[in-house]
Amino acid sequence: MTPRLTVQDLACRRGDRLLFRGLSFSLEPGAALHVRGANGTGKSSLLRILAGLLRPFAGTVEAKGRIALLGGELPLDEHLPLEKALAFWNAIDGGGFGPERLATLGLEGLRDVPVRFLSTGQRKRAAYAVSIPAGTPIWLLDEPLNGLDGHAAGVLTDEIERHRDAGGIVVAASHQPLPLGKLHAVELADYAA
Numbered sequence: 001m002t003p004r005l006t007v008q009d010l011a012c013r014r015g016d017r018l019l020f021r022g023l024s025f026s027l028e029p030g031a032a033l034h035v036r037g038a039n040g041t042g043k044s045s046l047l048r049i050l051a052g053l054l055r056p057f058a059g060t061v062e063a064k065g066r067i068a069l070l071g072g073e074l075p076l077d078e079h080l081p082l083e084k085a086l087a088f089w090n091a092i093d094g095g096g097f098g099p100e101r102l103a104t105l106g107l108e109g110l111r112d113v114p115v116r117f118l119s120t121g122q123r124k125r126a127a128y129a130v131s132i133p134a135g136t137p138i139w140l141l142d143e144p145l146n147g148l149d150g151h152a153a154g155v156l157t158d159e160i161e162r163h164r165d166a167g168g169i170v171v172a173a174s175h176q177p178l179p180l181g182k183l184h185a186v187e188l189a190d191y192a193a
């Protein structure tokens with residue numbers, strides 16, 4: 001299936017505040033959208049709407065293809081060693097984080113370390129491992145490079161670009177510049193209610 005992500009006239013309300021409204025875009029294979037905006041403008045909320053985890057206040061989201069979300073939290077048991085915590089999800093959805101994936105993400109030396117002891121950047125790399133399964137066509141990435149050192153940021157940037165070259169779609173929310181080619185951008189302040 002050729003992936004596509006189309007949003008029409010989207011509005012988001014959190015609590016009693018309308019964060020943005022009138023947002024529309026359509027992404028084709030290979031496209032990447034940078035969602036920009038100051039803290040609290042609704043970047044994470046938009047990603048959760050796109051992932052189907054939050055109901056929009058108005059408008060529609062049409063996704064063709066499976067969606068993976070790299071959110072702000074690490075969905076791993078904090079008390080388990082990293083390898084066992086990942087294996088839990090591997091058993092459930094046949095995730096693709098074998099030894100090769102751990103090596104790519106620089107996690108192979110951390111298999112026996114309890115998740116709660118991982119550093120900020122290590123947690124981010126583990127989040128990629130568990131949240132972005134190989135072969136998922138639409139990637140939603142919340143602050144994709146925050147906390148990563150230069151090497152890890154390069155590895156993940158290359159991975160994102162390879163995903164696009166293979167026809168994948170990326171929506172990345174960040175208030176920092178993203179070193180990705182041919183980026184579309186949307187500034188949430190332009191859609192503030």
Ligand SMILES: Nc1ncnc2c1ncn2[C@@H]1O[C@H](COP(=O)(O)OP(=O)(O)OP(=O)(O)O)[C@@H](O)[C@H]1O
Binds near residue numbers: 041
């Ligand atoms: N469950 C909730 N109920 C009410 N308000 C919420 C809820 N979750 C988030 N908000 C509010 O919605 C607004 C947008 O939050 P969101 O996390 O989407 O912003 P953001 O642009 O991603 O911010 P940041 O750059 O700080 O990560 C914030 O003011 C936040 O307090």
